Amino acid sequence: MGRSPCCEKAHTNKGAWTKEEDDRLIAYIRAHGEGCWRSLPKAAGLLRCGKSCRLRWINYLRPDLKRGNFTEEEDELIIKLHSLLGNKWSLIAGRLPGRTDNEIKNYWNTHIRRKLLNRGIDPATHRPIHAPLSDFTITFAERAKKDVGILQREEEKSNSSSSEESSSWQQYKQPDLNLELSISLP
DNA sequence: AACAGAGGCAACCGCAAGACT
DNA sequence: CAGTCTTGCGGTTGCCTCTGT
Incomplete structure (x- = not known):
């Protein structure tokens, strides 16, 4: 047995x-x-x-789940994180407090993929569709890192002003949004 | 009003990694 | 060190709701 x-x-x-x-x-x-x-x-x-x-x-x-619609900022953050991490949904979810990997995965497959396709961007590679292969990957990843840095500063600004504690369960207190992107890919 | 097809989402499955013995 | 067990992840499925005809 x-x-x-x-x-x-x-x-x-x-x-x-x-x-x-x-x-x-x-x-x-x-x-x-x-x-x-x-x-x-x-x-x-x-x-x-x-x-x-x-x-x-x-x-x-879980009581610390955000639920409800994704904001435009969350959309863009997910896109940028996906361009850096690929389908590492748990890693992406780790940077979106109150969101789960399953939720993000579902949201990606239903909404964001289409959104990127409408922009003429291949959701798998984050390259423009029909664009010739080049070193675009690297330059896009670099740009994404920069953009996430900007987003991070904006998040920090907005977070610092809202300190409402909705859950009484201290153990589920939402962590601060961690957007440090010094990621070392395997 | 009734039906069909599409879309959205919760939940399942199989596998891999890490912990444990 | 090797085998076993548990947890966590990502892909996928299938049911329910929505939308168009």
Whole structure:
């Protein structure tokens, strides 16, 4: 017998979460905090696999999620980060407080791709469509870094004026927007 | 009003990395 | 060091809602 499956396939619910399941998960994490996803379902009385619980919490139930529409500034930041990082959604999400990798990935695939195509830019390469191959990649990446620097300063300005604390859960206090882009790609 | 197709999004799956024993 | 386990990631799926006819 090999490794046990990450999810107990039998007796687990799948698909959309019910209000009751959400409530159980929220209550459990409120009481015990995050961690040990594998044992959480049993401990919380949920007929779900740990992965499913983690996903539900991270992408939907966490109290520090921003939700709602993306701003134009977020759009541009995502585009620039994607030009630097590629499909590293978790890294990109790390620089957008209150947004999740799944949300950004979905938003990219549904909105931003189209937006770039409309601009005549290939969303995969961030190069103009039909442009001859050249050293454009490098120059664009350099430009993107510069632009992100500008965005960062603008974000810092706007952040410093708004200090509203919406969540009472101190552990989920949103981190300051980290736009330091001295990224070393693998 | 009814239907079909498109779009949007939550959730699943498989895999890889890192932690643990 | 090797094998096992858990977590996290990215790609993908499929259901639900919206929009056009």
